[in-house]
Amino acid sequence: MTTTLANNLVHAFEVYRPDGDRLSALNDANNSYGHGEGAVGYAWAEGVPVFEHGDEGHTTLAIPSLREQECRGVIALHCRESEGLCGAFEVWRRNERGELGIDKGWYPGLQRLEQVSRYIKFPRRAGLPGRVWDDRFPRVLGGLEDSKNFVRVAAARSERLGSALGVPFMGKPPELDAVLLMLNTRERPIARAMEVWSRDLATGQLKIVSADYGPHAELAAESRRLTLRLGEGIAGHVYRDLVPWSTSDLLGFEFPRGERFANAGLTSGLGFPVFIGADLVACVNLYL
Template sequence: MQATVNATDIVRAIEVWRPQDAGGPFALCSCVYGDDDHIEEGRRLRRFELGEGIVGQSAQTGQPHIRSCEDLIDDGIDLAHSHVVSIPFMHSGQCKGVVLLACDESEGNQGAMELWRPNDRGELGLAEAWHSNLERFGLISKYVKFPRRAGLPGKVWADRFPRVMGSLGTSQQFLRAAGAKAEGLSTGIGIPLMRTAMQLDSVLVLLSANRTPIARAMEVWAMDPDSKKLKIVSADYGAFMDLAPMSRQLSLGIGEGIAVHVLRDCAPWATWDLLGVEFPRGEKFLEYGFRWGLGMPVFVGSEIRAVAVLIN
């Protein structure tokens, strides 16, 4: 337990950019910075029009991208030895927000961000990726293809619904399990990014290692049709297994939790205030050294199908 509590957080920055009106520009709405909080003041002053920078490009096209921060100097993202994924959240053709998630790729830091897109053979192929210190796993991934319902990306594609998968190294459902076990990857989440209610743009996959986690807790929340409250339908807490029972028993209503905040605004949101937001779990999160949370809506057409939550 203690080794995991002291794990290295490789997430250097989380930014949530939201439009100030229906057509933009996009301004920084919420953010999480670890040791790089000195950049916040400058980022708060930035604005991105549709098509401008990685934020504006993702908002305009509805397409996510993975880029080295060294290639984003004009965007003002001054984070050396890092990669960033831009994630747009499209609601009936309108961008409700763009998340920038930046991860440190320094020596020893392991993790992966992947974008899987349909090809002309009706399969998902790897379109863009960042595999930090995972050369063998990254090489294998270039040649893997996923039909519908095959592996984590294929299941997310078929269901048009996000999914968390734990114990990657031993999971029969994770088709790259041998590579994950060899490289120490532990948990993954797949999120569908839809062009329309029926047409997929891509599946975003984030793969986390115990020693250098992108997130130590990954959750998917959806509306329970009977109680009309949000409940967990898929989650993994790694070594923090005692979080699982209390989390799965939660039934979130108005004003409760990251997932409800996202559902209320129909937009992504990041927070440092786990104690204040995640009652009654906040005290446990702080006890285990968790510091931040990120919630992301999963839109299918005009409907929010689920909310994906990362906590670390």
């Protein structure tokens, strides 16, 4: 099933799950990829996010979720450049000196950020990529224009960046292979809300550990108080089934805060699991 969006760099997204020896799109078994086929299959094979650039400014970003060597699913974000739409996706990988350097990136409308990023390296714990590396845990960071944790703060101010998401991807053995960053502008964010969920070992319930909701204060207030059980909301489904999930009905799917999503004009969301080895450590939710 392909979910389409309007007025967003991501104009459509798909969730792929294991189906025998292939990955099939949710609710569409005819849309499938084998190991190494297309961006989806290549992300499965490589275990890190993969870009596929097409014609007329179209780009697909495939984001895999691997539990040890088992692929539990791939999220495909279909993007296109359009006037007035800005944002960035970056893949940072370790170099021969043990630092994170830019490996691949896509920066529509953010040329200054692209230029600066070519020359920056992140040691462990430095900046958002280095912190995600050290923690081996995803993180949402808001207020980039004033954040001490965002090294490229001058570029953030000039490009009017608002928030960022960092996600680790582990190699074999479970050492860091790559960090994915998604960078949102204030006016036209790629994801209008982002959350990282984790399980409280004492209660077994899920709670938000970092998030950004942009201007949606009522949604932020209710969400930060919320806890979920397995099978509740996107995060509860991801934790229960250990696969990515998506919905185009946040009003009904994200009870009891569905009305807050509706009031914010949000109808679609997706979530994907983040594994360290065999352990599910977090779920990342994007509301587009």
